[in-house]
Amino acid sequence: MKNYQKFGLGLICLAVLITTATIAAADFLGSHQDQRSQMNPTSNQQSENPVAGTTVTMNSPVPLKTVQRGLSPNSSTPFITIDPISDKTTGDLIIISGTTNLPAQTSIYLKDINESTGKSTMTANTIACPNATGVNRWTFTLDSTTWMRPGSYRYMVSTPSEDVNSSVHFNLKGTFVGPENILYYQDSKESTLSGTGAPYITVNPIGDRQKGDIFLISGSTNLAEGTRLYGTVWPVYYEDTSKKPSIISNDFCDGQYNMIGYPTAVVKETGDTNRWSFPADMTIFPEKTGMIVHVSTANEDFTERDIYGNSTFNLT
Structure with a gap:
């Protein structure tokens, strides 16, 4: 888990390289x-x-x-x-x-x-x-x-x-369902829905996808509405070099070095959990590749916090 957390922070910092949403909090709201x-x-x-x-x-x-x-x-x-x-x-x-x-x-x-x-x-x-x-x-x-x-x-x-x-x-x-205010997680129990219990982020099952697919990655959390999250997606061989494609290229259009980084926020849901989502575009990644999804809370200075969720899926 900690490897995901540390690597995810590095990818958030590098997100300006390819397909990065750069929406400031004021614009976001x-x-x-x-x-x-x-x-x-x-x-x-x-x-x-x-x-x-x-x-x-x-x-x-x-x-x-x-x-x-x-x-x-x-x-x-x-x-x-x-x-x-x-x-x-x-x-x-x-x-x-x-x-x-x-x-x-x-x-x-x-x-x-x-x-x-x-x-x-x-x-x-x-x-x-x-x-x-x-x-x-x-x-x-x-x-x-x-x-x-x-x-x-x-x-x-x-x-x-x-x-x-x-x-x-x-x-x-339609009707706006997003948060009215953005919150940054500060290790406070008030940041969760009930005010008690350990905060968590889960990622809904994604299943196999094909190169070129564009879809939403989503999940649930007990963090309060408006809590700032960052979602990142990158190939599994970024962490396990043994799974890297055999053909090495300097052409960034082959997708070998690409990633996705998106800011999002927790949206209010009925019941005991809230939800979150962010878009994923698979046109920029190589075929037959395992993918890692990492979602985390963040401070205003973009420092990743300890609350995060991870998942994986395959591009066929």
């Missing part, structure tokens, strides 16, 4: 509450035309440095396109995905756009990778259960410098 309290149910989804650019600056996943990359072969004006998104309901898994003619491994950022002020907030980052037909694609996945309030949402997908970008709009309907 609904920075859009005021401007999105009146949702426009007649607004149509739209994908705006990308902005042309010439040279793209990208952040290489490892090591952390800036490199210059040109366009992919046989391309002209660089672009990022976004697949159509329909309106969603609270609790839905929201997938924002699309294509680009920028080179494989180009960093792609997801930013939440405040429709009242135009201010953008960094939400997550990933890299563009070729699919089976050679088209470079990217994917972001959001769990609307925890922190997204019903309302109107606009997201921009761009290169780090935003010189190549596109945006998408959709409405989120």
Whole structure:
């Protein structure tokens, strides 16, 4: 157990490398509450035309440095396109995905756009990778259960410098079920539902999954509503090198060095337990790999606490 705990903390710190949600507590609690309290149910989804650019600056996943990359072969004006998104309901898994003619491994950022002020907030980052037909694609996945309030949402997908970008709009309907306040576990009995008993986090059975699957990982806990949690997923060979794939590659699109790191929070449930969830995107991991799930409480300085839950599953 302790190996999971120590390794999980290291992965949380390294989560900026691939597919990391970077939602601050204020944004997490609904920075859009005021401007999105009146949702426009007649607004149509739209994908705006990308902005042309010439040279793209990208952040290489490892090591952390800036490199210059040109366009992919046989391309002209660089672009990022976004697949159509329909309106969603609270609790839905929201997938924002699309294509680009920028080179494989180009960093792609997801930013939440405040429709009242135009201010953008960094939400997550990933890299563009070729699919089976050679088209470079990217994917972001959001769990609307925890922190997204019903309302109107606009997201921009761009290169780090935003010189190549596109945006998408959709409405989120339903009732907000997330916490009103974020709590950080402080080894206090008041942090549990009953005020007594040992705090715990459990992970629901996941079962075998296939490469490319996108799904929610969820579980239960007796920690109080709003308690901050961090969920991480990484290949089992990060801890057991004997299970590492025989083919070693420096191409991060093969998934050998990727991981997922997501902040989430405990959501109120009926009965004696509360629940939590976070999204998992298996498009960035190699096939036939064992995966480790680690969920932990955290302090405001991102120091992992002693309350954590672990599970495993296989990619077939």
